[in-house]
Amino acid sequence: MQAYEAALGNGWSPDPRRTDEAFTAMLLAELRRDRRGFFEELIRTDDLVTLADGRTVPRLPTCFFWIWDGTFCGTIELRFQPGTDDLPPYVAGHVGYSVVPWKQQRGYATIALGQLLPVAAGKGLSRITVLCNEDNLGSRRVIERNGGRLVKVGPHPSDAPERIKLHFDLSVLPLS
Numbered sequence: 227m228q229a230y231e232a233a234l235g236n237g238w239s240p241d242p243r244r245t246d247e248a249f250t251a252m253l254l255a256e257l258r259r260d261r262r263g264f265f266e267e268l269i270r271t272d273d274l275v276t277l278a279d280g281r282t283v284p285r286l287p288t289c290f291f292w293i294w295d296g297t298f299c300g301t302i303e304l305r306f307q308p309g310t311d312d313l314p315p316y317v318a319g320h321v322g323y324s325v326v327p328w329k330q331q332r333g334y335a336t337i338a339l340g341q342l343l344p345v346a347a348g349k350g351l352s353r354i355t356v357l358c359n360e361d362n363l364g365s366r367r368v369i370e371r372n373g374g375r376l377v378k379v380g381p382h383p384s385d386a387p388e389r390i391k392l393h394f395d396l397s398v399l400p401l402s
Contacts, residue, residue: 227265229298231257238326240301242362243318243385277316286317289345293325293338300325302338304346304354311353318384319393320346320354323368335368343372346398353395357382360390369394 234254239245257264271287286305293299302323307313313320321342325335339356346354356374358365374394382391 227257227261230292233298233300233326236326236328238300238324240324241322242324242359242365281316283314283316286313287349289342289349291338291342293323293329293334295329295334298326299329299334300338302335302342304342304349306346306349306351309350311351313355315383318382319357320351321356330364335365336371339368339372343396343398351398353397356394356396357391358394360392366392369396372396 231254234250234257237247237250239250240253241249269288269290271285273285274282275285276282286307288306289304291302293302300323302321305313305317305320305322321339323335323338343354356369358369360379369392374396376392377395378393379390380393381387381389382393385391
């Protein structure tokens with residue numbers, strides 16, 4: 227927990243769409259107010275969530291992992307709907323990841339995404355969708371190195387309409 231807290235304190239955001247100082251300060255305050263509750267909230271699936279536009283929607287099951295090399299490197303998560311490869315339009319792909327700036331360009335995200343594929347297979351998925359911003363070449367390389375196939379370029383309903391996303395499909399490897 228202290229490593230996650232220190233990363234937030236150094237300006238890292240677990241959400242690449244929200245890198246502003248106010249967001250990380252809010253997360254840090256929430257963490258310090260209720261450590262256990264903060265982390266339990268990351269993986270809850272038993273309730274609804276309110277989107278930025280005010281809609282209330284079901285919270286999807288999420289497998290949440292730390293990227294770790296002996297110290298905290300970032301996070302990666304798998305979001306899914308049981309029984310289908312599809313996602314509701316308000317969800318920005320099956321996978322979200324963020325590596326702390328001081329650990330980037332070391333292959334951690336590539337390895338983490340590769341290790342997440344068997345987890346996805348274990349949840350019954352045959353393919354996953356991963357999105358990244360059009361100008362995020364590092365993330366594009368991470369996805370392509372894991373077999374990502376570009377299927378669409380354009381906005382996604384989960385983000386600002388002017389933000390162009392690259393939409394990738396990845397085949398999920400069966401557990402062996």
